[in-house]
Amino acid sequence: MRTTVIRTEDIAASYDVVNGWTVLEVDGEVDIHTRSRIREAVLELLGEGHRHFVLDLCFVPFLDSTGLGTVVAVTKDIRGHEGSLRIACPSARMFRVFEHGGLAEAYEFYDSPQEATRQPPSPDGLARWPRPHG
Template structure:
């Protein structure tokens, strides 16, 4: 399934809904969109992975890149993921210790931005 990217605003958060397959071929488009969001002034970004069918190391690298970019801009970055196969990927790579991962958009956007303090 092709990659789909849709952006919406929930409170002070910019939510990027991602669908389809995120792999070595499609990940550059995800990277471009995330860079656009940060360059466009978004500082609290949530990526919703609910409709992602496939996520590989390239996609994970793009997400880490966005996390670093937002930290450098004193922003926050979170993921919404409740699918066990994807959660297993985060656990195996230890990236569950790097990203704030929420079970729902509500949980991700109801937290104060200060809950995910920038490290810069």
């Protein structure tokens, strides 16, 4: 059953749990105007015990560098809870934002949420994520 976690005139987000993954479907632009709501939703879900996420971007027409920063911030939050993150449906333009930000290799990208959830989460879900120095 899909549960809505964000609904404003700028953005909506809902989630469902599939095969151990919390699929967070975002509908709207991911930018400076929506970044805090997306992060708050992820933090709330982490607080409820969700650990393994698929960020479903199928209904996101635009993601800019601020949106990329939001993805990085939620990745750090998820990693801090020993979770994992996959990204579904990045458009070619969106994927270029990840490439230009130097993060295309750090994430697992899937063509659909169904493909992303086919296999259950594994302990090395963010294995390619850069490790902190020190």
